[in-house]
Amino acid sequence: MDEPQRQRLHALLRVAQLRQLLLQRRLRKGGHGGGPAPRRACSARGRARRGRTDSNPVPQDGRPPSHPATRGQRAASTGRQEGQATQRPPSGAGGRRAAHARPVGEARQDAADARCLFVRGGACAVRATATFLTALSPLISLGLFVAPRTRAVPPSLPAREGLTPGAGRRCPAARPRGRALRLSSEGEPAGPSHPGHPAMAVFDTPQEAFGALRPACVQLTKAQTVENVAQLEARLAAVGAGALQELQEYVLFPLRFALKVPGPRRERVVQRVLQCLSAVLLGTRVRSPRLLRELLSELCSCLPAPHGAPAPAEELQLAAVRALLALMHSAQGDAIVALYQPSCLPLLGFAVSLLLGLAERERAKQIKLAALECLQVLLLQCECQEHRCLREEEAQRCGDLFASFLPGVSIALSRIIAGDVKQGHRTTVSAIRLFYQIVGLVMADEQLARVPKQKEKPSVEQSRIAELIVHRGPEWSRSTSEKLSLLLRKTVELSSVHSHWKVRLELVELVQHLLSNCRLSLVDSFTHLLKALVGLVNDENSEVQSRCNEVLRGIAEQQVIAQSRALADVLSENLHSLATALPRLMNSQDDTGKFSTLSLLLGYLKLLGPKVNVVLNSVSHLHRLSKALMQVLELDVTDVKIVEDRRWGCVGGYDPSGSVQHGVQKGRCQRKYFRFFTEEKIFQLLQQVCRVLGYYGNIYLLVDHFMGLYSESAVYRKQAAMVLNELIAGAAGVGVDVLQEREVSLSMDDLKGSIMSILEEYTDQANWYLVTSIDTEEVSHEQLSVPRSGLAALPGAASSSILPSPEQHITTRTMNSNVWQLCIQLEGVGCFAAVLGREFRLLLLSALYPVLEKAGDKTLLISETAQGTLVDICEACGYDSVQSLINENSDYLVNGISLNLRQLAHQPHAAQVLGTMLRHSDASLLPLVEDVIQDVLSALDQSYNDQASTFLGVLHSLMAALVQWFGLSCSKEHQQRQAAEGQSRTLSHIQQEITSQEVERFFLDYIKQKQIAEGNFSDSGDEEADEVSPLAKPEPSNCDTEGETPLPSHAQLAKDVMERCIHLLSDRNLRVRLKVLDVLELCVTVLHPHGNHLLPMAHRVWPALVTRLISDDPLAVLRAFKVLCTLAQKCGDFLRQRFSKDVLPKLTSSLLSQAAASARAGPVYNHTLAYKLQLAVLQGLGSLCEKLDMGESDLNKVADACLVYLSAKQPMKLQEAAQSVFRHLMRVDPDSTWLFLTEVCCPHPYEPPHASLQPVKLRGMGRQRNEFTDSILLLLEELQQRESAGAQRAPPP
Amino acid sequence: MAQPPPDPHFVLRGTGAAVHALHFSCGGGEPDIPVLFSGSENGFIHVWNLKTHRVDAALDGHGRKSVCGLKTMDGKERLLSQGRDQRICLWDLAEGRTSVTDSVFTENVGFCRCSLLKVAEGRWLMATAAKALEEVQVLELPSKTSVCTLKPEVGAKLGMPMCLKLWQGSCGSQPSLLAGYEDGSVLLWNLSTGKVLSQLICHQEPVMSLDFDSEKAKGISGSSEKVLSIWSLNEQQNLQVQKTHRLVNAGISDITIRPDKKILATAGWDHRIRIFGWKKLKPLAVLDYHTATVHSVSFSDHKSPSDRLLAAGAKDHRISIWSIYTQT
Secondary structure, three states: OOHHHHHHHHHHHHHHHHHHHHHHHHOOOOOOOOOOOHHHHHHHHHHHHHHHHHHOOOOOOOOOOOOOOOHHHHHHHHHHHHOOOOOOOOOOHHHHHHHHHHHHHHHHHHHHHHOOOOOOOOOOOHHHHHHHHHHHHHHHHOOOOOOOEEEOOOOOOOOHHHHOHHHHHOHHHHHHHHHHHHHHHHHOOOOOOOOOOOOEEEEOOHHHHHHHHHHHHHHHHHOOOHHHHHHHHHHHHOEOHHHHHHOHHHHHHHHHHHHHOOOOOOHHHHHHHHHHHHHHHHHOOEOOHHHHHHHHHHHHHHOOOOOOOOOOOHHHHHHHHHHHHHHHHHEOHHHHHHHOOHHHHHHHHHHHHHHHHHHHHOOOHHHHHHHHHHHHHHOOOOOOOOOOOOOHHHHHHHHHHHHHHHHHHHHHHHHHHOOOHHHOHHHHHHHHHHHHHHHHHHOOHHHHHHOOOOOOOOOHHHHHHHHHOOOOOHHHHHHHHHHHHHHHHHHHHHHHOOOOHHHHHHHHHHHHHHHHHOOOOOHHHHHHHHHHHHHHHHOOOHHHHHHHHHHHHHHHHOOHHHHOHHHHHHHHHHHHHHHHHHHHHHHHOOHHHHHHHHHHHHHHHHHHHHHHHHHHHOHHHHHHHHHHHHHHOOEOOOOOHHHHOEOHHHHHOOOOOOOHHHHOOOOOOOOOOEOOOOOHHHHHHHHHHHHHHHHHOOHHHHHHHHHHHHHHOHHHHHHHHHHHHHHHHHHOOOOOOOOOOOOOOOOHHHHHHHHHHHHHHHOOHHHHOOOOOOOHHHHHHHHHHHHHOOOOOOHHHHHHHHOOOOOOOOOHHHHHHHHHHHHHHHHHHHHHHHHHHHHHHHHHHHHHHHHHHHHOOOEHHHHHHHHHHHHHHHHHHOOOOHHHHHHHOHHHHHHHHHHHHOOHHHHHHHHHHHHHHHHHOOHHHHHHHHHHHHHHHHHHHHOHHHHHHHHHHHHHHHHHHHHHHHHHHHHHHHHHHHHHHHHHHHHHHHHHOOOHHHHHHHHHHHHHHHHHHHOOOOOHHHHHHHHHHHHHOHHHHHHHHHOOOOOOHHHHHHHHHHHHHHHHOOOOOHHHHHHHHHHHHHHHHHHOOOHHHHHHHHHHHHHHHHHHHHOOOHHHHHHHHHHHHHHHHHHHHHHHHHHHHHHHHHHHHHHHHHHHHHHHOOHHHHHOHHHHHHHHHHHHHHHHHHHHOOOHHHHHHHHHHHHHHHOOOOOHHHHHHHHHHHHHHHHHOHHHHHHHHHHHOEOOOOOOOOOOOOOOOOOOEOOOOOOOHHHHHHHHHHHHHHHHHHHHHOOOO | OOOOOOOOOEEEOOOOOOEEEEEEEOOOOOOOOOEEEEEEOOOEEEEEEOOOOEEEEEEEOOOOOOEEEEEEOOOOOEEEEEEOOOEEEEEEOHHHOOEEEEEEEOOOOOOOOOEEEEEEOOEEEEEEEOOOOOOEEEEEEOOOEEEEEEOOOOOOOOOOEEEEEEEEOOOOOOEEEEEEEOOOEEEEEEOOOOEEEEEEEOOOOOEEEEEEEOOOOEEEEEEOOOEEEEEEEOOOOOEEEEEEEEOOOOOEEEEEEOOOOOEEEEEEOOOEEEEEEOOOOOEEEEEEOOOOOEEEEEEOOOOOHHHOOEEEEEOOOOEEEEOOOOOO
16 A cells, blocks of 8 residues: 555544534434353353363464464454354353453443443444445545465464463553564565464455445444444454554454444443454554554543442453453553553543552453552553553653552552452462552652752643642651551451462562662661561471572662661661560460570571671660570570489499490480470571671670670570570671671681680689589588589589579579589580681690590480580591591590599599590500599599599499409400310219219218228328418419519509409498499409419408408498409409408308298388398309319308208299309209208119119108299209200210 | 689690600791690600690600600790700701701700700800719800810819809809719809809709899709709908798709799799799799699790790690789
């Protein structure tokens, strides 16, 4: 179409328009056919769309499958299929709502039409149409209609897009697609025709298009019916975009005309028209400002007015809104610029208010959304690429314009945001988005900065309009910001707890947007905004979380806070008030509330970032914050178990599973119980708070402050220690999660300096030696130490002065608290080690000793924590195991031990350390500690009456360790020896079984012996002397010779210890005596392989041991008897004489005297000490006899004493023990035992095998069954079995 | 009320033998690690790092013969050690090296420790007992040229020299040598003339150790008896006994006056270290830690007074470190 032709066409159109107007005025009234209910069409369309999508999922014309069609085409094709579509209700609430609303909508029609504001036209008149047609006819006759080239319409349309409500956010994409279509339709030749569709023509030139469109336009102008509109739509679909642009106004004319037709509106037609209009607009661009204005106002007229008359059908509203949307999207360059002029303010305002009203009051989601979207576009906040960014001055002007809408818009939007949840999250989301966009535009800092102080004087002709324009001066911005602050607060409060995550996500965006645009103007609101943002960091939805983090990080990275003093002030103010409120909140909130409160605290700190330092420099802030932390972190110390849990391993004996490091896992930090919360994650938050403080804050200041709190009051001490630990971890950047790097990272030296001062404080006597138990033993030590260490200079004095005297009441609570205190401090040491890594090795000099001290503590919790700390230190300093840690640093430890041993008050601790070292290490430690063990022994020598029990503890663990380390060799030898013994014994058995010759020899021997015994030999006295001398002689000689062979060091130690034991065996304290006996037993075990040394020691021990055995507390007797058994095992016959002389008579007599008592006693007797003693003696006596290889008379004594216990009247256990004695006796001398037993009771008559032999007469024969019978029969049977078994084993000679 | 004696600050273990000589070198600046050299009976010289309290290096240069004297020449890099193998070795310890750069064969079999005096930059005098029984030889280091040999008059019967102290009065006067002899006398030698300036018989037993304060011209000597003797040097270069102090237990193996001339420490055969005020010889403290004879005492030369330490090495293989500066 050439230029003159187009001009002509335009002119014609104009004429037609004018005529129409005239006609309208004349034909005021005119009917219109009320077509089918719009809803039906809608649903049919939905169906049709669905059908199409299903049937043609893949485009077959060679275009990319995703290539979309313009909306116009879509609309057209939808219209085409409308007829064949069956009724089917659309899914979704909107559809259902529409179904209900249908009759109402119809009823409303008339009224709606009547009150139409901008309607100047009425029904269509035939004549007008005719005129129009005649006007057009010359064009048609010109032959502009050219047969179109055929081409297929893209068959596959993503039908849900574009026209579905969901398209709201995607609509921006519609334009580029449309453009793509244009491109392709211009650049490509016609594609092959689609087999499934009738070939459709595409008209690329305006002439062709005109030809194609003209009939439809004419038809539509003639009669505004749905069918005509559909026809036009169908035609439009075939028109190329370029051509359509040319014919834009021409095509729009009948449509606009249809809208303006006077008289009551036919909603369906109007709706169709609007749809068609949208299609046209989407395919073209509106370049004329006038057209834009007119269309805008015409479309607005289709929208329901905010008040009064009932609204038209929803579909109609929707179509109108969409058309508006399409219009705004199609508006271009100058048109847009012209629209946003002060002169258009009323029109814009009208549109905005209509849309706002729609968004707010309309209940259909789709409409709400569309209205909001439309508003977005109208306020130039559409995200589509098409809308180029406003230039600065344009933005400024728009800002000025929109400032007048701001109150209305913001209030309405905040109402929508606050609306019912049922409106769906999308509505809320778009409302929030629009809200921040408009606020962000109008209140943008850069715009406000450019606003002149004084309002310009408007020129006269514009004065009325200009009055409407707001001057965004400082005054205005202040008051607006105040009002907005209220709205924002409400919005934030509501949406931060909104159930849908997308709303919360949008809130994050809101904060981000406002924070980046309105940092200055909205500073009052940032309290709430930041609060919301920070609070959402821990949102349950990960997307919100990550976005929130991103935003926070962005804020931090841009150093928004650092640069803006105002924001930093807001934050620090928030922090202050939160810190003030924290204790109260912690008291009143539940755990979730506490969690969010603390996340808030953490968020503020993180946001402040490096500014934390500035905040902390304010005394009041630091004070509040620290006090809040102190209160929140208060521990619950009521658990009694903590104090009760004792580590008995140390006291009772060597823990065989001594290699504790295997049992201790990393990160086994003891769970703490807090007064104000129970959840672990809250504690983790608090940890983070402290770490972030440490990360950003001035570590010297913080450490100093919290150290002050630490020493200020015992109430704060635990919390302060906890905080200090975390601070250091944070300062080192361990496990701290921050938004931005600190400016200067802390130097290792500074860190080390702080750590050293904290360590010093922790391990200070007053803080390290706390009362954690009321062990009578320990207290007595402390008590003892008080008068001695009253000297001010003694380091011990400090500790003793803070140790409450025993009379002072120490509650479990205090002790619990102390236990926790120590644990926290120990954890701190571990944490410091982790922080310093290998650098910590230098601090081991001072730190390792205290930790080991606590590892030996008797309170389970403390020792476990200390062991954990040891593991931490190992890891940090690069030691393989606790053992190597101890071994490699034994010099430090030994030094500490030896120095502490010099002070009475610290001797127990030193002893504990040594004990721990021994427990955790192996034999390789021995050479390293030998030195200090000598110190221990000499210290024991100096103060054996005071500290004996402490040192005995060490000696015990030492000896136990020695047994453990060197016991293997001892036991091996022992086993070998036993094996040898066993062999010889079986051999003897074998020999016994041999032949009559043996019997004969035995008999002869017997006679000889008997003669000797009867004194028939003259030199019997000599014999006796001989027997005694070999026993008596070796003793003194032994002592002399032993010293010559050098002892291995461990044996030498055992010997030294044993020597001390000799002195201590007669200590007046029973507990000490018992301990000594234990140690003695271990000494004997260690010394066992070195008989030359053991025997003289045994000799020296003997007198004291005997005293224990025969005249001491039963407990001691019991223990002593055990020692005796061990000693017998080791020394064997060396003790025989002494035993039979010194001990046995006493034992047997006590057994005999006690027998009566136990025979009479009831079941309670089993719990008495006497019983236990009896039992122990009976259990041990047998093996003792065996080991010592006792003589016959002694054996008889034993047998006599034990016989009474075979009685059935005795307690069962005692009977069994007595039986065991006889079993041992059987082994030593089966014959005499047999005889002894049969004397009491003999079950079998023994017939002599030959008459020449005298019949055997045993005293026990034929006795009545008595109390002994059962036991004895049992024993005899066993004996029988043993003998026969031995006979079987013996090889035949 | 008198304060109880303090505990050792630290105890160094691990020399493996009795400690006979100690020498601090702590004068360096901050990055420099303060060290203590110790010489033990098994011929090892241990270099103790006073920060970690551990042995940094063990030097073996005297053929497992006891090390009896240790000195440094300008910082810890150059160490002079005297051993019972009749050698005096000069060690180069810079940059982790542990090599003997030079040695002097003294041929002396006695116990006498050598004495070293810096007379000028890069020039030292060293006095050591010579091969002949009563002689003392003075060498110049590092050139090892003999300055003079100090022989007592014939028939003086002084016995072996037991301890030596080279000193130099203020304002560049001639260096002199104080020597304690086996017969209990202390002689002042003029190095330039090689003549005895003064002789003082202050002990009945061999002089085990002496130290001299050149500012106050006052010296102290200890012997194997129970007496400490303080003597002074008057203008006429005459030694005269000023005071004697009786000890409870006999035997002093080492005496050192602290560089600031305020106190002195003695190493006793009774296992104790005694601290006296130098001015009036007021007994200040008895440091009781060792379990055997103390062989050597030494004060550190830390720059900051509060860091300064006292070390004592004893027959019990231990070196005790004491921090007594602030307490006295």
